[in-house]
Amino acid sequence: MEHPKKNRRSSASSNRPNLWQSRFRKGLDPLALRFSSSLGVDRRLWLEDIEGSLAHLRMLARCRIIPPRDARKISRALGEIKSEFAAGSFPPHAISRDGRFSAEDIHMAIERRLIDKIGDAGGRLHTARSRNDQIALDERLYLRRITHDVLAALRKLQSAFLSKAEVNPDVLLPGYTHLQRAQPVLLAHQLIAYVSMLDRDHERFTDCLKRINRSPLGAGALAGTSFEIDRTMVARELKFKGIITNSMDAVADRDVLIEFVANCALTMTHLSRFAEDLILWSSEEWGFAEIGDAFTTGSSIMPQKKNPDIAELVRGKSGRVYGDLIALLTVMKGLPMTYNRDMQEDKEPLFDAADTLLDSLNVFSAMFPTVKFNPARFEGESDYLLATELADYLVSKGMPFRKAHALVGKIVLECMSKNLFLRELPLSAFRRHSVLFDKSLWRILHLRASLAMKKSAGSTSPKEVKKALRRWKKQLRP
Numbered sequence: 001m002e003h004p005k006k007n008r009r010s011s012a013s014s015n016r017p018n019l020w021q022s023r024f025r026k027g028l029d030p031l032a033l034r035f036s037s038s039l040g041v042d043r044r045l046w047l048e049d050i051e052g053s054l055a056h057l058r059m060l061a062r063c064r065i066i067p068p069r070d071a072r073k074i075s076r077a078l079g080e081i082k083s084e085f086a087a088g089s090f091p092p093h094a095i096s097r098d099g100r101f102s103a104e105d106i107h108m109a110i111e112r113r114l115i116d117k118i119g120d121a122g123g124r125l126h127t128a129r130s131r132n133d134q135i136a137l138d139e140r141l142y143l144r145r146i147t148h149d150v151l152a153a154l155r156k157l158q159s160a161f162l163s164k165a166e167v168n169p170d171v172l173l174p175g176y177t178h179l180q181r182a183q184p185v186l187l188a189h190q191l192i193a194y195v196s197m198l199d200r201d202h203e204r205f206t207d208c209l210k211r212i213n214r215s216p217l218g219a220g221a222l223a224g225t226s227f228e229i230d231r232t233m234v235a236r237e238l239k240f241k242g243i244i245t246n247s248m249d250a251v252a253d254r255d256v257l258i259e260f261v262a263n264c265a266l267t268m269t270h271l272s273r274f275a276e277d278l279i280l281w282s283s284e285e286w287g288f289a290e291i292g293d294a295f296t297t298g299s300s301i302m303p304q305k306k307n308p309d310i311a312e313l314v315r316g317k318s319g320r321v322y323g324d325l326i327a328l329l330t331v332m333k334g335l336p337m338t339y340n341r342d343m344q345e346d347k348e349p350l351f352d353a354a355d356t357l358l359d360s361l362n363v364f365s366a367m368f369p370t371v372k373f374n375p376a377r378f379e380g381e382s383d384y385l386l387a388t389e390l391a392d393y394l395v396s397k398g399m400p401f402r403k404a405h406a407l408v409g410k411i412v413l414e415c416m417s418k419n420l421f422l423r424e425l426p427l428s429a430f431r432r433h434s435v436l437f438d439k440s441l442w443r444i445l446h447l448r449a450s451l452a453m454k455k456s457a458g459s460t461s462p463k464e465v466k467k468a469l470r471r472w473k474k475q476l477r478p
């Protein structure tokens with residue numbers, strides 16, 4: 001299990017006792033260390049951890065809890081460690097996962113490096129702090145940063161949908177319910193529906209930021225600290241909107257993290273549905289859309305195939321993010337107050353959800369502009385989906401809607417049995433069903449007429465769609 005010699009770069013930090021070791025007679029079993037270390041996962045938080053430490057340090061110095069000389073040394077060394085991470089030269093033995101490394105987590109790895117660099121002075125940084133409030137802080141800093149990335153990626157995809165709507169203002173397609181043709185709609189109308197869904201996602205992430213943006217630092221392990229620290233100063237330094245006042249709450253909860261992942265899951269649901277539409281549209285049966293070559297793949301056996309793999313993977317990856325959410329909820333549900341080591345398991349699902357969502361948003365934004373629509377695809381199609389218009393026609397001539405609905409049902413049945421479209425049935429045949437039918441019937445029996453006849457706000461009438469396009473463009477203008 002242990003290879004004390006192999007790969008060792010420096011004897012300084014391998015196989016050294018843990019920083020909390022003194023109370024123990026024996027070191028941690030290597031298997032237990034490997035099992036419990038989160039370094040392979042939480043090393044991603046190096047920047048947040050160092051920024052948090054620097055703010056804590058400035059506060060400790062300002063409150064005269066540590067001497068200015070030591071504060072300067074620590075600050076300089078932390079700067080160096082930051083550069084080491086940025087350059088990828090942070091001592092690799094400290095972050096390997098082969099069961100031989102020395103640190104339990106990113107906090108320990110950095111603190112040990114600090115002490116290696118400047119000795120005892122480095123040991124002062126952790127005054128008035130616990131890893132419990134430290135990790136809570138790092139996670140909030142990460143959540144804040146990544147939320148801004150998600151918000152920008154959402155806006156980008158909204159713009160991609162809007163641009164497509166703008167260049168295809170007249171393309172129509174059947175709108176579906178139960179995956180049965182229901183009523184004609186404009187493609188632009190459906191794309192604006194996506195834009196609007198993503199807007200609520202944007203709103204949810206923005207709202208969550210309010211709760212993310214509070215500093216837990218200064219809660220200590222759970223009970224606060226006997227040092228006269230200034231929690232508000234740390235919060236200000238890190239541009240938080242305030243502190244999480246109750247020290248137990250500050251270290252015990254992961255609700256904002258769960259909320260963030262829940263938002264990721266919901267957004268993935270939206271993406272998955274958009275992907276599904278795109279996959280259907282690009283099938284030979286639909287023949288409505290073609291995804292650009294750069295975002296499709298061929299088959300290793302069937303030369304004719306062009307597969308929408310990227311859209312399928314977006315749909316498939318929604319499953320991972322739901323898994324992440326369930327994992328987090330399950331980790332938290334039975335935990336007694338306050339911190340429990342179980343909570344270390346929160347990082348993998350968090351990173352996975354954030355990475356998956358960002359990748360999916362970005363790949364969708366890149367793929368969607370390559371999609372070409374076939375504008376003529378549905379023009380000459382079956383007009384059974386005008387049945388509602390036909391019923392409305394009879395209503396406008398005085399027939400109660402229920403009766404009109406039943407009557408049009410019979411007309412559709414007749415057309416089906418004669419293998420005719422509605423517009424192919426002679427007026428005399430219509431009049432056998434009702435004398436309310438006259439020549440004006442032909443004005444409504446085509447797909448575009450149905451669009452133009454819509455009057456309600458937010459409908460698919462070209463006028464309403466144009467209005468919506470204008471409004472969204474204005475709203476999303478950077």
Ligand code: ARG
Binds near residue numbers: 105135339345
């Ligand atoms: N790696 C730990 C985590 O992510 C940091 C907090 C450790 N606290 C402790 N009391 N062992 O949860």
